[in-house]
Amino acid sequence: MTNEAAAATQPFVMNASFWTATVIFLLAYALIVSEKVHKTVVALFGAALMLVLKILEQKEAFHVEEFGVDWNVIFLLISMMVIINLMKPTGFFEYIAIKSAKLGKGEPMRIMTIFALVTAVLSALLDNVTTVLLLAPVTLLIADALEVDPVPFLIAEALASNIGGTATLIGDPPNIMIASKAKLDFISFIYNLTPAIIVIMAAFLFVLKLIFGKRLRVKPELRQRILEMDEREAIKDPLMLKKSLFVLAIVITGFVLHGMLGYEPATVALFGAGLLLLLSGTHEPHHVLAEVEWPTIFFFMGLFIIIGGVVKVGLIKWMSIEVLALTHGNMFATSMLIMWFSAFASAFVDNIPYVATMNPLIIDMANQIWPHLQGIKLLHNPELMPLWWSLALGACLGGNGTAIGASANVIVVGLAERAGRKITFIRFMAYGMPVMILTVLLSTVYVWLRYYVLKI
């Protein structure tokens, strides 16, 4: 389809609203990237401007799915945070970490491998930031016990967390957003992304061994320190732990079945959060709720409204026309362009605003290619599906590229610095960028082979 034809099917005008919304959007992006103003403040103020300047009606911003806040994303995030906040004090995560170190028999390379695997699995089921935030302190302790440099362990964990998070619908915010917009269920993510991530994770572990295998050696008496640790001492509240694991099991089962049962993921998570709050018997939910990362939640809300504004005025449609013109409507080329562009964009820019922009862009693109299709038929068009997976793989794995590419990286760098081990931007990139390129290359082969050659 030609550029002109696409434009003609659904015309839009570059009027004052168009330019106002575009300027708000670009300024917000620039400010978020510059980090001169906190991103949440930028998002909320930008959103307010979209409303005050009548780009969007408040009703559209709050109640219309196409233009406004995606409450499915918001409630899924809040509910998962509540569940994790209630679980944290039980000592479950410390238990897992100490147990892993002991399974590694105090040998650094084995510990690094097991930690990377555990981080990946936990990141797939919970959020990356929490996983890293809970495992990193134990990692630093283990490194001190073994008298080895903790930095390789920490970087490996950050990278593993971003890789693992890519595997599921709830693993990483981009996936949550894609799932909600594209109406994809948990099982689709497992079916389409998890196989790719298993291959990628295996390759990643192989690379870790290649790089660090020979470097990490410790004296046997230091290993003894690890073996003498008793992981059971980590459990602070066994009863609450049982309740948490019970609820977590329900939530994960709920995610697996949500498509079949006709529930949105947020419903499943909200049920889990409500149930665990109830079971905890707390009369003071204040600090469980206070610990929800409200700045992140409000960042999402503001961002959705800003993006809603530029969707409404047609900027996103214009961009989608340009992308299609670039790839001449070839879907494989488009999906590769999306994957690689997403990877490099996410390495340097927050992948949340990026994916929030890309979601409507892909839908607009689909609208132009298949103007007669609507709803699920459009969103789940077999030719469109690889684009969603390419976006997810690119945006999530791209986070590994630099120290600022993903929240997990930022956390690890911060913790290392506080422990007196500064990880420079360049040092992180020296590990992160090659891993990013390797994993995106593997994803390229995966998407090509699975969706364009084997077509399964």
Place this chain on the structure above:
Amino acid sequence: MKAKDVMEPITETLSPETTLKEAVNRMKVARRGEGWTGVKGMIVLDDGKLAGIVSIKDILRAIIPSYMRLTELGEFTWDGMLEEMTKKVAGKKVGEVMTRDVITVSEDAPLMECADLMVKHSLQRLPVLDKDKRVVGMVYIRDLYQAIVQALLDKEGE
């Protein structure tokens, strides 16, 4: 009575550039009053101005690794860890480990103010400042207690 009536003179101070190792030694040999050696806290002066205060707690805080503050890992530490970590931070500067926001009182502060501050902020000592913000002495918790003992015993004596 006022702060200046019970405060003790300051004989020794640290500079932000002093290393932790030297600071510990200075605190160990510092004399205070008759027959006493060793103090548990010392003020840090930079260009004659109060820059901070170092107490045993600040030193412990510097020695405990930062990651231990983030989560409950006490059970998983090992014999000899404290000594190892201590050696690691021996070269740190006083300026890095001191408490910067020092709670102080003026010379004319009533003792009740001193007592209130000490209990509210769990302090053992309060530097006393003159009008030019220079440190002129230190009120210790035991000085306050002395005043209390006196007040009680005097009453009973009547």
